[in-house]
Amino acid sequence: MKESKIEVNFDKKRELEQVLGADQVSYCYQCGACVGDCPSARFYEGFNPREIMLKALIGDFDEFLEPDSIIWKCSNCYNCYERCPQDVRPVEVIIALKNLASQNKTSPKEILEITKRIKETGYSVPLVSTTNRMREEMGLPPLKKIDTSELQEILKPETKANKK
Amino acid sequence: MRMAFFPGCMIPVKYPYMEAAIRKTVPPLGIEIVDVEGFTCCPDPIHFKAADNFGWVTAAARNLCVAEEAGLDIFTICSGCTETLSEASYMLNEDSDLRKRVNKRLARVGKQYKGTVKVKHLVTVLRDDIGVEKIKATVKKPLKNVMVAVHYGCHLLKPSTFMRVDDPDDPHVMDLLIRAIGAETCKHKEWYLCCGRACFDQSLREDMTECVLNSVKEMNADCMGMICPTCFSSFDLGQIMLTRKHKDEDGRGKMISPVYYFQLLGLAQGLKPEEVGLNRHKIKLDSVLQKMNLEN
Numbered sequence: 387m388k389e390s391k392i393e394v395n396f397d398k399k400r401e402l403e404q405v406l407g408a409d410q411v412s413y414c415y416q417c418g419a420c421v422g423d424c425p426s427a428r429f430y431e432g433f434n435p436r437e438i439m440l441k442a443l444i445g446d447f448d449e450f451l452e453p454d455s456i457i458w459k460c461s462n463c464y465n466c467y468e469r470c471p472q473d474v475r476p477v478e479v480i481i482a483l484k485n486l487a488s489q490n491k492t493s494p495k496e497i498l499e500i501t502k503r504i505k506e507t508g509y510s511v512p513l514v515s516t517t518n519r520m521r522e523e524m525g526l527p528p529l530k531k532i533d534t535s536e537l538q539e540i541l542k543p544e545t546k547a548n549k550k
Numbered sequence: 551m552r553m554a555f556f557p558g559c560m561i562p563v564k565y566p567y568m569e570a571a572i573r574k575t576v577p578p579l580g581i582e583i584v585d586v587e588g589f590t591c592c593p594d595p596i597h598f599k600a601a602d603n604f605g606w607v608t609a610a611a612r613n614l615c616v617a618e619e620a621g622l623d624i625f626t627i628c629s630g631c632t633e634t635l636s637e638a639s640y641m642l643n644e645d646s647d648l649r650k651r652v653n654k655r656l657a658r659v660g661k662q663y664k665g666t667v668k669v670k671h672l673v674t675v676l677r678d679d680i681g682v683e684k685i686k687a688t689v690k691k692p693l694k695n696v697m698v699a700v701h702y703g704c705h706l707l708k709p710s711t712f713m714r715v716d717d718p719d720d721p722h723v724m725d726l727l728i729r730a731i732g733a734e735t736c737k738h739k740e741w742y743l744c745c746g747r748a749c750f751d752q753s754l755r756e757d758m759t760e761c762v763l764n765s766v767k768e769m770n771a772d773c774m775g776m777i778c779p780t781c782f783s784s785f786d787l788g789q790i791m792l793t794r795k796h797k798d799e800d801g802r803g804k805m806i807s808p809v810y811y812f813q814l815l816g817l818a819q820g821l822k823p824e825e826v827g828l829n830r831h832k833i834k835l836d837s838v839l840q841k842m843n844l845e846n
Contacts, residue, residue, distance in 0.1 A: 406603040406648070425744045429757045458750035461758065462596055464633075464708035465744075468718055475709075484600035493600060494750045500597035504609075508590040510597070511563040521562070524570040524827060529562055536659040537590050540612055541605050 395445030408482035413472040420466035508532025552582040554622040558631040567827020571812040588616040592634035610638030615661040629705035629778040635669040640712035685730040690820035692732025699771035703778035731818035740765035745784035772837040774808040
């Protein structure tokens with residue numbers, strides 16, 4: 387009989403569990419319910435949410451934090467959230483991994499671009515010169531500039547001073 | 551009833567004709583649209599959430615506070631906004647530690663999330679608060695003999711834990727609202743499939759979009775009934791791009807026109823096609839307009 391070589395990196399796993407959305411990952415019992423309805427698994431050989439959950443469970447997920455890793459093939463359809471009998475919410479664990487990748491600055495450039503645009507303009511989609519012309523033609527008022535000062539303020543990370 | 555209008559980004563910026571359709575069709579049903587100052591992007595549940603989940607829920611909580619301060623429940627018109635605001639409300643209402651952390655951030659700008667507003671997609675308002683009879687009463691030109699292949703998309707329904715719009719495995723809300731304006735609905739084989747728009751992989755996106763479109767084309771429907779603006783972009787411009795890519799070599803030249811529900815409602819209420827922006831679609835709605843004796 388061969389000896390099992392799987393070792394769990396508990397420190398790494400705890401690091402992931404502390405990211406909002408990944409706190410239930412330990413309850414995954416690898417049933418595979420998340421795979422059956424997963425459109426990315428259906429259309430892309432090699433994308434398997436159960437395998438992503440396994441790597442998260444054993445704290446061996448550094449490969450997902452590399453640029454263009456497999457986690458970015460997730461369609462965010464929430465079918466796995468719907469199906470998981472353990473309330474692990476696999477899509478939320480994948481999003482937590484994306485958060486770690488973003489901290490690592492390895493997420494796709496659109497992530498940073500769109501997030502920056504929302505913080506600066508309040509809109510996720512760029513306002514172009516034709517936007518307000520089309521609105522006017524449809525009898526709609528022009529889009530106003532959004533004051534994003536409050537948004538920017540609440541998104542600033544805690545400092546030692548404001549943590550208390 | 552008065553409700554705070556949460557327009558989001560995609561519809562007012564990219565598809566203002568959908569917003570125009572809503573502003574024209576909803577007041578006759580007895581809903582007073584209140585434009586509230588101070589909303590930002592919901593923020594979007596794909597990019598912003600992938601960058602910073604905690605920042606995402608905090609920014610969403612700020613939007614909820616804006617409606618709380620106005621003393622109004624929110625109605626949304628985009629599936630993505632509905633998902634973000636519903637999930638944020640659910641998280642903040644269930645997790646008191648998270649709520650404390652978020653409220654600490656909000657306190658910096660003098661705000662506090664209290665959990666007093668409801669977030670409802672406009673289709674649930676129509677179904678639950680207005681009712682089919684009132685919709686029928688506003689119909690001047692029923693969409694007789696028009697067959698609509700419904701595509702619900704993902705975020706209107708899932709996760710049902712907090713979306714609470716309809717049974718995600720057997721939804722009927724769109725069918726009910728489309729039949730109320732005189733059209734027929736049908737369920738296509740891939741009705742459950744995601745349009746693929748949120749995958750960071752062009753060919754994966756296209757494969758999903760194409761699979762849905764091929765399934766819809768088997769139905770001999772007059773149009774594709776949409777409620778999600780992201781799905782709409784996949785099936786309108788996305789369909790044109792796919793056709794160009796294949797250069798029609800397999801004879802799939804037949805196009806199916808996606809249309810947002812409130813544009814159909816507008817036609818039924820007697821609005822002209824251009825008043826709901828149908829002339830602005832990449833794929834024209836010829837088959838529906840012919841059956842209604844209308845010109846685009």
